[in-house]
Amino acid sequence: MPIWLSSINEVYKKDITLLRILVILIVFQVASSVKVPLYNESRLPTTITPFHYDIRLITYLDSPSNLRYHGSVNISLHAQKYTNQLVLHVGNVFVEAQKIRLHGEASDYQLMNVMFNKDRANMVLTFDKSLRMGKSYILTIAFGRSMSKEKKDGYFVLHYVNARTSEKIWYSVSHFDRNLIRNTMPSFDEPALRATFNVTMGHHRRFQSYSNMNVRAVLPNHELQDYVWSVHEVTPLMPTHLLALSVNNFTCRFTQAASAYPVRFRTCSKSADVRETSFAAEVAPQLLTFLDELLQVRLPLDKIDQLVVDNFPSSAVEQLGLVVYRSKEILKREDGPMTRTKMQALQLIAHEMAHMWFGNLMGIDWWSDLWLKEGLTGYFEALAVDHLQPGMGRRLLLRHREMAFMYESQVAGMSLVPLFPPASPESEEHLYQKAASLMGMVNGFLGNATFYDGLQRHLWQNSFASSSPDLFWRSLQLASERESFETKNWNVKGIMDTWIMQKGYPLVTVIRKGS
Ligand SMILES: [Zn+2]
Structure with a gap:
């Protein structure tokens, strides 16, 4: 666990010492009675699901040598099973272990142990008693960090130079996709774990706050002169990697x-x-x-x-x-x-x-299904381009297909799953192109009426939730069967799985005989 502490020792040096002592104290207290192993799985356990984040975060952009943020998050949780442990993601961010609280409907819980796994970027919080299945809880954690230009921080700073005054103006922006929010704040950072987000951003009054939703109120900060709180509207259900934050002018x-x-x-x-x-x-x-x-x-x-x-x-x-x-x-x-x-x-x-x-609106359960969302996106990107520049979208799809064929012939084939993390940025680009081409192909053989019937119902049924390839093929299959006047019996999953799961593409050789 102290390994995690050493990775953030460039920030908040005074506080780190305090944190190190406190965390060690907490572990020491229970060392004789509680032995907590590291949580070493790639996926979070299914014992707990978050359903709402209440985030309050203040960003300081005034002093170039001290660009930083700190905040707190209240995460509302459902216990799916009896457990006295919570496992959530936390990466390269300062967490005040002594301020971690868990409130239940009937009582508060005492934190007994914090165990960090730096390699998996998670922490296990062990409490004095078990959470009860079916009940809701609120987990409160304070966090913060100095800010750099590093994208891996999730929430970072950029700047421009004011041409008139030559002043460097710093502003903040987030890029959490795909798993970087854990380096900004503790969270349940998996694509299937959707929740609503209530974001309140603190900042100097000369800046504005931007997030997924509109600002509904700007309130004075009574503790900090010239600072305000921008309160954003609550988001719909969405995964953590879609949260967006920016403070700029x-x-x-x-x-x-x-x-x-x-x-x-x-x-x-x-x-x-x-x-x-x-x-x-x-x-x-x-x-x-x-x-x-x-x-x-x-x-x-x-x-x-x-x-x-x-x-x-x-x-x-x-x-x-x-x-x-x-x-x-x-x-x-x-x-x-x-x-x-x-x-x-x-x-x-x-x-x-x-x-x-x-x-x-409709996400994926896990990154191995990345091709599904990127394939649909790439296909509809081409249709939208074609709408504004007739003919160009069609050429774009054709180019995607040619590039995918060319790439596959160079690398001896590429299946679309599993591909996370992608082998290289180049292979990911080709995943996008191949997946978009395949969406065009399935639209082509099903016809517009069937394809759009299946797709629309699929979107309606899976809005604010996750889709999967099997669910998508099933929606198209049902749409195909509804076309009662058609006699074609497409096995959509059977056809598409061969394209998705297998490497390469069929090669049809035609030999002309005679003249
Ligand atoms: Zn994309």
């Missing part, structure tokens, strides 16, 4: 999707870039409207923020209600010709908009 453009349920867009960047955000601001609502009409499944959102930041570690990351783009890829003006780089920006925006349904 960006300038925004406002546009709106003309869908049946209007979604307002805010596209925000440093003020020097705001003229160059017009393309993203204008096309994102059009793409969302197209997908909304095509899918006929309502999103649980009335706003989507698009943050455009310099030196973001990925080209983009989609979170429910908040997408972050790297400025290099996205800063384009709406007017002028459709250049190749503008086309790539359109693809990127279409991809992130499609993720609002595939990945966000």
Whole structure:
């Protein structure tokens, strides 16, 4: 366990000493009576499920030498079984062990032991008595850290230079996908564990707070001059990796999707870039409207923020209600010709908009099913691109298929599962391309009526939850069987499993005889 402590000794040096003593004290107290092994499984136990996070987090961006945050989280839990242990994720973040509390409906629980597993980024909390099956509890943990530019921290800082004053302006942004929130705060960080999130962000009044949902109130901070609390609306059910946090002083453009349920867009960047955000601001609502009409499944959102930041570690990351783009890829003006780089920006925006349904509204149980959400996203990205640039989406799908074939012939085949963690960024890119091509193929052989009937029902049934390949094939199979006038008896799972589970692709050789 002390190994974990040594990994964070660059932060909060004074407090670390205190924490080290306290944690050692806690372990020492029970060492003679309680022997707690490390939790060494890759998945969390199913004894506990979280259903709500109440997060209060304050970010300090004023002093470049002391950029930091701290906060506390109340996690509401259901006990699925009798247990006196909670196992949750915690990585490279400072946790105040002495402030960990567990409240039950009838009584409070005393923490007896904290055991950290650095390799698995988890901690086991052992309490003095057992949680009762079927009952709810609230786990309270305080956390914090100094902030760096490292993406692996989950919640990190970036900066720009004010051209007029030459001042460096620091701002914060999160990138939790796929398992980085554990380096920001303790959490049950698995894609199937959906919960609602109530986010309250503390920050200097010259900044604004951004998260998945709108700010519903800005309240004064009575303990810290010039600081305020931005209280965000509660999110729908979503997994931890979709949580989004940012504190910045960006300038925004406002546009709106003309869908049946209007979604307002805010596209925000440093003020020097705001003229160059017009393309993203204008096309994102059009793409969302197209997908909304095509899918006929309502999103649980009335706003989507698009943050455009310099030196973001990925080209983009989609979170429910908040997408972050790297400025290099996205800063384009709406007017002028459709250049190749503008086309790539359109693809990127279409991809992130499609993720609002595939990945966000309906997720996956585990990362081995990544191809399912990326395949559906990639396919609908192409359809949305085709809507705004007729013919281009079709060419995009064709290119995906050719690239997938070419890659597979070079690496002697690639199945889509299991592939987490992916062998390389290159193989992951090809996973996206192959999976999108296969979605086009299944749409092709089932026909639009069957495919969309099955897909829409699948989305309705699995909104705010997880899908799996077997569930998806089953939905398409049932849709196929409902088409009573058709005599085709597709075995959708039987057909698709061969493409998904096996490496390579069928090679049909045709030899012409005669002239
Ligand atoms: Zn994606």
